Amino acid sequence: MTNVLPNTIRRLYTDPGEYIDCDHPAVRDFAGAAVPADASDREKASLLYRVVRDGIRYNPYVNMRTPETFRASSVLAAGNGYCVGKAALYAAACRVHSIPARVGFADVRNHLTTEKLRQSMGTDVFTWHGFTEVYVDGAWRKATPTFNATLCAKVGVHPLDFDGHTDALLHSFDGAGRTYMQYVNDHGSYHDVPAKFLMREMARDYANMQVEDLSGRDMEREAAGATK
Numbered sequence: 013m014t015n016v017l018p019n020t021i022r023r024l025y026t027d028p029g030e031y032i033d034c035d036h037p038a039v040r041d042f043a044g045a046a047v048p049a050d051a052s053d054r055e056k057a058s059l060l061y062r063v064v065r066d067g068i069r070y071n072p073y074v075n076m077r078t079p080e081t082f083r084a085s086s087v088l089a090a091g092n093g094y095c096v097g098k099a100a101l102y103a104a105a106c107r108v109h110s111i112p113a114r115v116g117f118a119d120v121r122n123h124l125t126t127e128k129l130r131q132s133m134g135t136d137v138f139t140w141h142g143f144t145e146v147y148v149d150g151a152w153r154k155a156t157p158t159f160n161a162t163l164c165a166k167v168g169v170h171p172l173d174f175d176g177h178t179d180a181l182l183h184s185f186d187g188a189g190r191t192y193m194q195y196v197n198d199h200g201s202y203h204d205v206p207a208k209f210l211m212r213e214m215a216r217d218y219a220n221m222q223v224e225d226l227s228g229r230d231m232e233r234e235a236a237g238a239t240k
Contacts, residue, residue, distance in 0.1 A: 015150050017112060025112035025147065029204030032100050032115070034107035036085035043108035054176035056109050057146050057153070061174040064102040065157040068093055073229040076214040082207040095158045096142030100205050102157045103144050112147035115205055116154065119197035120182060137196070139217045140210055143181065145201050152201075154179040166235035 017025075028035040034043075046063045047056045071092040080086035084104035087093035093101070096115070103113035120141040143156040155174040159182075164171045174180035181195065 017147060022112055022147075024203050025114050026107050026110050028104075028107070031079070031083045031205035031207055032104045032107065032113070032203075033083060033085050034104040036104075038088055039085050039101070039104050040108050042088055043105035046105065047109065053109070053111050053148050057106060057111060057148050057155075057176035058174055060105045060109075061102060061155050061157050061176075061180075064098055064105060065171065066160045066162075067091075068098055068101060068157075068160070069232070070094065070098070070159050070163050071230070076211060076218070079207045079211070082205045082210065095138070095156070096140070096205060096210065098157050099142035099144045102155070103146075106144075106146050114145050114201045114203050116143050116145050116201040117141065117199035118143070118195045119199070121194040121196050140199060140213055141182075142205075146176075148176055153177060154181055156181050158182070163232045163235065166232055 026034075033039060042063075043060060047059045051059065068087060069092040072094050074081045074092075074094050074097070081093070082096055082100060084097070084101040087097035087101045096117075099115050103115055106113035117140045120138045121136055141158075143154055143158075145152045145154050147153075153174075153176070156172060157174075159167075159169075159172065161171040172180050172182065
């Protein structure tokens with residue numbers, strides 16, 4: 013059974029936001045070039061997911077003190093971003109094609125992060141991990157475009173795929189059957205990124221990373237070194 017979104021709710025999730033800035037020219041060009049105009053919403057959602065997942069490299073060493081870290085157009089310009097920024101860009105790209113989209117948040121226990129990142133964070137729990145929800149075929153579908161394919165190869169998991177219909181959250185297990193990701197706390201979904209709140213939360217939860225020099229750090233390079 014499918015549902016139809018009321019027009020006001022549909023507009024809420026298709027209009028531009030401050031951080032899901034689907035009206036930005038670069039975002040519109042990016043989303044327009046990624047999919048055929050005659051594709052179905054399901055096909056568009058899947059193709060846009062793939063281009064954000066692999067076209068924007070995952071970078072957990074971003075500056076959490078600037079709002080640009082959370083803005084779709086800024087993540088696109090940088091060519092890299094962490095989970096929330098990539099989720100915002102995917103949502104924005106979907107909105108360009110009039111597919112309702114929003115960002116969701118949850119705390120995630122990550123058992124296979126790099127040792128260097130774990131030391132910097134002081135924990136293996138990623139608080140306020142960001143993902144995207146898209147409204148396709150009459151229901152909200154959850155997808156996480158966080159980890160690009162080359163990074164997945166370094167940590168020993170297959171890239172997470174999204175067919176535009178079946179939820180695609182983070183892997184529960186790696187290729188060897190070890191626990192990989194576990195969702196431990198759901199924070200709900202939002203029409204735009206609550207960036208000011210997240211900046212305060214990141215400063216509180218990851219105080220070490222606020223003072224540590226993260227310039228030049230690269231998780232993919234760290235993961236490659238750990239597997240040698």
